[in-house]
Amino acid sequence: MTGLFSEVFLSALMFGAVTAAIPLLLAGLGEQMSEKAGVLNIGIEGMMLAGAYLGFVGAFYSGSLWLGFLTGAAGGVAVALIMALLCVRIGLNQIVIGIALTLGLEGLTALLHHFQFSRSYPRLPAADATVIPLLSDIPVIGPAFFKHHLIVYLALALVFGMGYLYRHTQLGLNLQAAGDKPAALDVAGIDVIKTRTIAVLTTGALAGLGGAYLANVGAGLFIPFISNGAGFLGIVLAMLARGRPVWVLFGALLFGVCLSLTTAMQVAGINIPTDVIQMLPFLAVMIMLVLFGRRASLPAALGIPYERGTR
Amino acid sequence: MxxxxxxxxxxxxxxxxxxxxxxxxxxxxxxxxxxxxxxxxxxxxxxxxxxxDPLAYYGYVLEKGLFSPLGIQQTLTRMAPLLFLAAGLIVAFRAGTWNLGGDGQFLLGAVTAAASAPVFVQLMPAWLALIGSFLIAAVVAMIWSLVPALLRAYQGVNEIITTLMMTFLGTSLANVLVKLVFRDPGTTVPQTRTLPVEDRLPRLFDTTITSGLLLGLAAIIIVHLVMTRTAFGLKLRIVGANPRAAIHAGLGVPGLTIAVFAISAGLAGLAGAVDIIGVQGNVRADWNPAYGLAVIPAVFLARMNGFAAIGFVFLLSVLSIGGESAARRLGxxxxxxxxxxxxxxxxxxxxxxxxxxxxxxxxx
Incomplete structure (x- = not known):
């Protein structure tokens, strides 16, 4: 058992935790913006899958990871566009459309994968890491936190960018109002529909990016149903974070550790069925919800389509 | 919400x-x-x-799902669990509760029924054994929904998230139970003991249609009538329409909320039981038909009307039975x-x- 806690193992565990946390972080940040603006985005799982598939396709055929991230984000936005059109513009039920989109994208990406890649299962080469000088020389922590792909650091920067956006910009306040009191925002002369559409499309871009990271950097290939509930975990993170991006980061890291531990235990050959280990992250959510659930506050107008002139 | x-x-x-x-x-x-x-x-x-070729695909879907004698019987048989799930969702949705945990409740009900039925049939008359398995499946599913129910009723925690999480947990737990606890020692593939065909729910007349279909139809019609024609149903609908008004009207909202979860989950558990006792006979490891998520929008499109839901469930069954066949034939x-x-x-x-x-x- 001593091998289990060696330096190499610990840093690999933490490296895995960060890798697993990034898609959750991006999904959580995206969902947070939608929820702030009053749209409960259950279709985020579908957006991640679209991002994962198109991201992989982009990276595979162009050979450039960055182009892959771009196509991934575009895939997420494409799905978000449908969601925005149906749920924001014409006000269809967000949960019904969200579930339908998730189901559809699960099927569609699996279908396309079957015809395109199922014979060869091509893989991408391992992503280049951006090594941060000096910091990466610290034992254990260095290789765990400072040898990731550049997009990881950008995602971390985004957390603070989002915090600034919500607190110090007009758009941030508009988003908040669109979720809490859309009628008031409308009276103030700001287009609620437009504000919410911006939020949903941003969610799509972030979820798509998260999906692309999952496929291109995390796994190195696309497999059907690759997101495996990551979008739903993102929804939980957004709900528990009470509108604060930093809390999404903490939550994502916590889950990342759980997920990474899952893989580590499998690799270490601990004799428990994988199903038991797979339950860990979800068990962690339930425990968190039981402990802190009361504090999960949600915007007042969440899930309610806005229509001018109705009460 | x-x-x-x-x-x-x-x-x-x-x-x-x-x-x-x-x-x-x-x-x-x-x-x-x-x-x-x-x-x-x-x-x-x-x-x-x-x-x-889409025409060939749809041709196969219709041929298998609707027009071939064997296919339509399979379609009607598939309806049985879907109807129970839809009934459970109608209660939940009319009461303003988004129970999205149907799949976990379904699978745990199925595993419970699969584990208990072969034991019960050896101890008591067959009809009693089946009723016993149905009951215990419903109870287990109800217990599974207790955490989201309590969190919703007393802490106001959004049930969409809790039920989704419980469904992921339930799916894994069902697998663990099949692989570790209720595994049939006689087979190499991890699965529960198989209920002999003669002990399963009888088939209708000379067809292969399970009598579970009738149970499902009864369940959804009863649910529809309870929700639209009784005082209890009215109370639930008030809670759904406006929980604050319900409190002012003197209704015990937390109690009603827990009742909604229990009924909804119980029916999902029964859906699992009816699929196992009527059709499958056992639960294989990693078996998850994921009916729950597909039934949700169908129920919503039926505007939570029981009779309309029967129609949509029929459509869903045709698509799923026919689709399976068409997919096989066309690769x-x-x-x-x-x-x-x-x-x-x-x-x-x-x-x-x-x-x-x-x-x-x-x-x-």
């Missing part, structure tokens, strides 16, 4: 002549079949894009059914919106 309560159909209340009523039904039928046709065309374009992965169902749902929702708008503008 509230669900907009289904607006009472204005035309149904008007003292209309028989002709108007017939026109209304015709209109409804048109508004359902038209969008489905449109959805089939859109999905057909996707098939064309991946190089599969398309079965996942295409998901795409088809999703497009049907979206187009139906859209059509309903357009129709609603049209009616409004005509009235104005």
């Amino acid at each position: 509230s669900i907009d309560t289904p607006t009472v159909n204005a035309t149904a209340l008007d003292p209309t002549s028989a002709g108007a009523a017939r026109r209304d039904i015709l209109h409804r039928l048109l508004m359902t079949l038209g969008p489905i046709l449109a959805a089939l065309v859109i999905a057909g374009c996707i098939l064309l894009a991946v190089g599969v 398309v992965p079965n996942h295409f059914t998901l795409v088809l169902v999703s497009i049907v749902l979206i187009v139906l929702a859209l059509a309903e919106y357009v129709d609603h708008r049209y009616n409004q503008s005509r009235k104005a």
Whole structure:
């Protein structure tokens, strides 16, 4: 058992935790913006899958990871566009459309994968890491936190960018109002529909990016149903974070550790069925919800389509 | 989070002549079949894009799902668990509770029934054994929903998240139970002990249709009547429409909320039991038909009306049985059914919106 806690193992565990946390972080940040603006985005799982598939396709055929991230984000936005059109513009039920989109994208990406890649299962080469000088020389922590792909650091920067956006910009306040009191925002002369559409499309871009990271950097290939509930975990993170991006980061890291531990235990050959280990992250959510659930506050107008002139 | 309560159909209340009523039904039928046709065309374009002949695909779907004697029997058999799930969702949705944990509750009910039925049939008469398995499956599913129910009732925690999480947990737990606890030592593949065919639910007449279909139909009709015709149903609908008003009306909202979760989850557990005791006979490891998520939008499109839900469940069964067969024959992965169902749902929702708008503008 001593091998289990060696330096190499610990840093690999933490490296895995960060890798697993990034898609959750991006999904959580995206969902947070939608929820702030009053749209409960259950279709985020579908957006991640679209991002994962198109991201992989982009990276595979162009050979450039960055182009892959771009196509991934575009895939997420494409799905978000449908969601925005149906749920924001014409006000269809967000949960019904969200579930339908998730189901559809699960099927569609699996279908396309079957015809395109199922014979060869091509893989991408391992992503280049951006090594941060000096910091990466610290034992254990260095290789765990400072040898990731550049997009990881950008995602971390985004957390603070989002915090600034919500607190110090007009758009941030508009988003908040669109979720809490859309009628008031409308009276103030700001287009609620437009504000919410911006939020949903941003969610799509972030979820798509998260999906692309999952496929291109995390796994190195696309497999059907690759997101495996990551979008739903993102929804939980957004709900528990009470509108604060930093809390999404903490939550994502916590889950990342759980997920990474899952893989580590499998690799270490601990004799428990994988199903038991797979339950860990979800068990962690339930425990968190039981402990802190009361504090999960949600915007007042969440899930309610806005229509001018109705009460 | 509230669900907009289904607006009472204005035309149904008007003292209309028989002709108007017939026109209304015709209109409804048109508004359902038209969008489905449109959805089939859109999905057909996707098939064309991946190089599969859509007409051949749909031909196989109809042939297997609707027109072949064996296929239609399978379709009707598939309806049994779906009807129970839909019944459970109708209770939840009408009471404003988004129970999205149907799959976990379904699987745990199924595993419980699969584990208990073979033991019970050796101890007691067959009919009693089956009732016993049904009951215990319902109870286990109810217990599984207790955490989200309590969190919702007393802490106000959003049930969408808790039930989703519990469904992930439940799916894994069902697998663990099959692999570790209830595993049939006689087989190499991890699965529960198989219930002998003669001990399963009887089949209807000379067909292969399970009598579970009748149970399912009974369940959904009873649920519909309870929700629309009884005081208890009215209370639940008030809680759904406006929980604050319900408190002011003196209703015990937390208790009712827990009751809703229990009924909804219990019916999902029964869905699992009826699938096992009626059709499958055992649970294999990693078996997860994921009916729950597909039934949710169907129930919603039926506007939580039990009778309309029967129609949508039938449609879903045709698509899923026919789709499985067509997928096998044409070498398309079965996942295409998901795409088809999703497009049907979206187009139906859209059509309903357009129709609603049209009616409004005509009235104005």
